[in-house]
Amino acid sequence: xxxxxxxxxxxxxxxxxxxxxxxxxxxxxxxxxxxxxxxxxxxxxxxxxxxxxxxxxxxxxxxxxxxxxxxxxxxxxxxxxxxxxxxxxxxxxxxxxxxxxxxxxxxxxxxxxxxxxxxxxxxxxxxxxxxxxxxxxxxxxxxxxxxxxxxxxxxxxxxxxxxxxxxxxxxxxxxxxxxxxxxxxxxxxxxxxxxxxxxxxxxxxxxxxxxxxxxxxxxxxxxxxxxxxxxxxxxxxxxxxxxxxxxxxxxxxxxxxxxxxxxxxxxxxxxxxxxxxxxxxxxxxxxxxxxxxxxxxxxxxxxxxxxxxxxxxxxxxxxxxxxxxxxxxxxxxxxxxxxxxxxxxxxxxxxxxxxxxxxxxxxxxx
Numbered sequence: 001x002x003x004x005x006x007x008x009x010x011x012x013x014x015x016x017x018x019x020x021x022x023x024x025x026x027x028x029x030x031x032x033x034x035x036x037x038x039x040x041x042x043x044x045x046x047x048x049x050x051x052x053x054x055x056x057x058x059x060x061x062x063x064x065x066x067x068x069x070x071x072x073x074x075x076x077x078x079x080x081x082x083x084x085x086x087x088x089x090x091x092x093x094x095x096x097x098x099x100x101x102x103x104x105x106x107x108x109x110x111x112x113x114x115x116x117x118x119x120x121x122x123x124x125x126x127x128x129x130x131x132x133x134x135x136x137x138x139x140x141x142x143x144x145x146x147x148x149x150x151x152x153x154x155x156x157x158x159x160x161x162x163x164x165x166x167x168x169x170x171x172x173x174x175x176x177x178x179x180x181x182x183x184x185x186x187x188x189x190x191x192x193x194x195x196x197x198x199x200x201x202x203x204x205x206x207x208x209x210x211x212x213x214x215x216x217x218x219x220x221x222x223x224x225x226x227x228x229x230x231x232x233x234x235x236x237x238x239x240x241x242x243x244x245x246x247x248x249x250x251x252x253x254x255x256x257x258x259x260x261x262x263x264x265x266x267x268x269x270x271x272x273x274x275x276x277x278x279x280x281x282x283x284x285x286x287x288x289x290x291x292x293x294x295x296x297x298x299x300x301x302x303x304x305x306x307x308x309x310x311x312x313x314x315x316x317x318x319x320x321x322x323x324x325x326x327x328x329x330x331x332x333x334x335x336x337x338x339x340x341x342x343x344x345x346x347x348x349x350x351x352x353x354x355x356x357x358x359x360x361x362x363x364x365x366x
Contacts, residue, residue, distance in 0.1 A: 034317050034335055038251035039307035041068050043076065045332030047325030049136035052105035052143070055260075056082045057323035058302035059112040059349070062258045065306065066351055067201060069254050075200065078122045080129020080137070081180065081193070084173050085119045086111045090230055091150055091169065092161060099154050102230035105143045109209055109258050109302070109349040110233045120193030121201055123186055131178035142176035208355070208365065209235040210348045212243050213292065214285040219362045224347075228299065235347060236363055240284055243348060244341075245356060247305060247318065255354035257305040259320060260347040262297045267340065273330030276337040277344075284342050292346070299346050309335070 043064040048057050056079040067073045086107050094103035115121075130137060149172055153165060161169065183192055191199070216222040221234040238246075247257050267276040281287050291297035307319030318336040326332040352365055360366070 033312040034309045035311075036307045036309040036319060038248075039319065040065050040251065040254055040256045042256070042304065042306050042321055043068075043074065045321060045326050046079070046323055047136060048079070048323045049138060049325070051083070051137040051139040053079055053083050053107075053137070053139070054302045054323050055107040055109065056080075056086075056112060058258055058260075058304050059109050061304040061321055061323070062256055062349065063112075063201065063203075065256045065304070073200065076124040077201070078124045078127045078129065080177050081119075081122050081127045082112050082115045083107075083129065084177050084180065085115045087146060087173065088169060089114065089118075091146070091153075093230055094150060095153055095159050095161070098159065102228045103150055104147070105139055106228060108229060108233070109207070109260065109347065111231065113203055113205075113207060114231070116197050116201065116203055120195070120197040122181070122184060122191075122193050122196060126181055126184035126186070127178070129177040131174075131176070139176070142172075145172050145176065206351055206353075207349055208352055208363075209233075210238050210243060210246070210350070211235045211346060212238055212240045212285075212288065214289045226299065238359070238363075240288070240342060242359060243345065244338075246348065246350065246354075246359065248308060249356045250350055250354040251305075251308045253354065255351060257354075258347075258349035259303045259305045259318075259345060260299055260349075261301070262299070262344040262346070263301040264298060265340070265344065269334070270324075270328055273334045274337075275334055275340045275344075277339050281339060281343055287343060291343070297344055297346065303334075305348075306333075 043061060046057055046061075048054055060077040060079055060082070064075055064077060067075055083105070087105070089111075090101070090103050090107075093101050149168060153161070158165065180193070183190055184196075185191075186196065211222075211224055213222075213224075216237040218237055218239060220237060222237045223229070223232065223234050250257055263275070265275070265277065267274075267278060269275065288297070303323075304321040305318055306321050309317045309319055311317060316338045318338075318341050320334050320336055322329050322332050322334060324332070352360070355363070355365065
């Protein structure tokens with residue numbers, strides 16, 4: 001998962017731009033001329049605030065839209081339930097590898113799937129992850145405390161957690177996120193986290209992640225060279241053209257897409273709601289690979305791609321839902337130009353049912 005960068009305050013955060021950036025002149029006037037041609041139903045914009053959890057907010061938003069499409073079921077899923085249990089799994093892996101894997105507050109799309117399948121899920125009303133009724137998420141002290149606890153375990157030579165160790169971990173998580181309810185009521189029915197997930201949102205392996213890098217074999221699962229992929233998950237590598245076809249096909253058929261990429265470019269406008277590039281790129285495959293290897297392209301944010309549109313010149317724009325609250329971008333949404341998408345997209349996540357048939361066959365997905 002992407003490196004931690006600053007967002008307004010001195011605290012280091014993941015998934016948030018290092019400075020607030022404005023769009024190029026003229027972006028605001030462009031907005032009125034972008035017409036959405038395909039869009040999906042989505043839930044309300046949320047605010048991750050001072051927490052490195054864009055990966056959960058973006059993924060949950062994708063799930064919520066898909067649940068509406070598949071079952072006409074509107075849910076508000078808990079982000080902090082996922083963040084909590086992912087922290088536990090990251091700590092276990094970090095100790096087992098003697099401190100060589102990623103251990104911090106961030107994550108990736110597949111981490112959410114793993115938590116849902118292993119621990120379950122709860123609605124937001126059952127677990128907000130904000131104890132003492134504070135107004136917004138702030139993981140500054142949580143991340144610091146988990147790092148200190150992990151280092152203490154590592155110094156004593158632990159490679160796994162005992163019952164006593166696990167109690168210390170849970171005490172820390174309870175202090176900053178609150179206790180997870182063993183049972184809760186939802187629409188007049190009592191659930192556990194696992195029974196809620198199994199009845200309403202059980203995903204198993206319904207989703208796939210895709211990337212596009214010229215140095216990896218096409219239409220195969222490959223391990224992306226990414227130190228933040230702490231669990232060592234593999235992704236399908238496809239041509240960039242397939243990624244473009246994929247989003248067009250998905251949105252046209254009512255499916256949305258999880259987007260992960262770089263938002264640190266000067267053309268990413270936090271207030272204006274536009275992400276554009278001034279430079280002309282003639283060989284996207286070459287530029288994408290070079291930028292990723294040199295870290296000119298970073299994995300620093302996850303968004304929910306909910307629409308496709310065109311401006312008055314016929315240029316395509318992606319419409320994405322952010323997790324910085326409704327005050328940021330354009331009421332919590334932004335338009336991304338096609339060249340920005342082609343150069344700065346790192347990973348896409350999508351339900352297998354949304355894949356074009358030809359791509360399913362090439363990937364050997366049934």
